[in-house]
Amino acid sequence: MTMTDTSDTVRAEEDPAKPVSGLRRVIAMLWADKLAFVAALFLLVIVLCAVFGPMFLQDMAAKTNLRARNAPPFELERGFFFILGGDALGRPLLARIIVAAQNTMMVAAGAVVASMIIGSALGLIAGYTGRWVGEAIMRLADVIMSFPSLLLAVIVLYMLSPSIANLVLVLAITRIPIYLRTTRAEVLEVRQRMFVQAAIVMGASNFRIVFKHILPVILPTLLTIATLDFAFVMLAESSLSFLGIGIQPPEITWGLMVSQGRQYLTSAWWLAFWPGLAIILTTMSLNLLSSWMRIALNPTQRWRLEIGAKKNG
């Protein structure tokens, strides 16, 4: 803690006119870990693609052009968006990958956010309230954990009809136990600490203790797990879409694009290759960012990045 404080004052002295803003500090800490910096930059690009891509490129990604059927990559004569080649119906692959980013990100984000909120809420309840409710919640998590998550998703999705909503629902349910168990374990520990005991003695309400004293302490852990889990959920969604029970055409995701390219493997490898590469790069960035967050969000470890930032900057 003291390390952080001193480095803050040092920086404030360097630039006395304005205090160090939160954003600048985060960027400086990212800069200290070059890999994490690149990863964050890449993810930013993907998020921008997901948000704005379909708005501008939807038409281009859906327009078939039989003359550009399975057009090979690295040729610019058909325009920039054919640089990665064209698919079986002559649609530019780059545009399709950008448009598909939206569904891929939306499903993963939806599942992660839903499972994180539900899981940590249940975890807070299980850790903070009486033994009986806690036990019941934990047994529920055991049921979900007792079976491989993707297998469970496959079975349930085959029985429900595959749609984006069902996909998010199934993925969220399979991921809830992760947050539930972490939150509960952390709550049980944090609850014993002095500041929580002090708040209880001072007569703070349960609501206040949970949200003002306990949640802020465990939030960094949850966010780190969520980043890592985002990668896992993305891979799961791709696998399901690949198996044909995730997103259905004409909607597209990266996993579905790989699956559609599979039948042209012998003649046009690039159909399945590029979307797969997009998946790998995104999950890899998330993994890198998650290990950076593990350090950056931990007050006793953070100095490693801040010292590094100063040395480099």
Place this chain on the structure above:
Amino acid sequence: MKTMLGKRAVSSLISLFVLIVMVFFLSRLTGDPAALYLPVDASEEMRQNFREIHGLNDPVIVQFGRYIGDLVQLDFGESLRKARPAIDVVLEAFVWTLWLALITMALVSVAAIVVGSIAAFNVGRPFDRVASVLSLIGASAPDFWIAIVGIVVFSVSYGLLPTSGTGTVWHWILPIAVLFIRPFGLILQIVRGSMINALGSPYVKTARAKGVKNRPVIFVHTLRNAMLPVITVIGDQAAALLNGAVVVETIFGFPGVGKLMIDSILQRDFNVILAAIMVTAIAIFLMNILIDIAYALLDPRIRT
């Protein structure tokens, strides 16, 4: 240890029961098997007859009661598609998956422990860097994509390896290689971290200060202590291997339990789905117990 095992068994049984109830009722919602197994021009009488034979005419709750009743006598029902006991069909497929998983996990464990340990001894050196990057890529890559790229490179371009089936040793190479990659990346990271921790621990320093030779320090003091978290992760990954098996078996046409599950869901072969779920869940339960025993063997503190 014994009470823990008993508790585990009870909670696993409850989990399994909830799972079976859920899948039983959900699967009846997917549609009528008669529509799938009889020809399109089958008369209503024939359909009625088919449903009667397979007990599909009763209310679902009655069907469920009958199923559970048979189950306690270890009768898993008949497979609609194969007209054989469902459990036989499942066990046949399960043996294939079991071999696939066993070989893969054995290779993964050995490779990850060796490479991870060497990386931990050379922290920051080129070997460590390369191993870290490889493990990161391995942990991030979607298995179906690796499978496809593998097929393109080894089967289509060079014609070295067959793409589906189980006939020869060559048929096993690609599926195992694809399944190998992700757990290898994850376990390697754990081994490395755990070894670095153990190498910096007081007992290793003491051993070195006492003049213990390098080899016993590595194998007795460091490795044995560093293995505890590794074993947990190996167990988790072995269970997670079944996730990958669904995808890999589908792509490579491998007759394992993952492919069987998908096929039988598509063909509304309810008894086979349920039997497959039970066999898989029991296998995972047994494996978790093995992990606990291994844990107890390595850590005397748990042996009470």
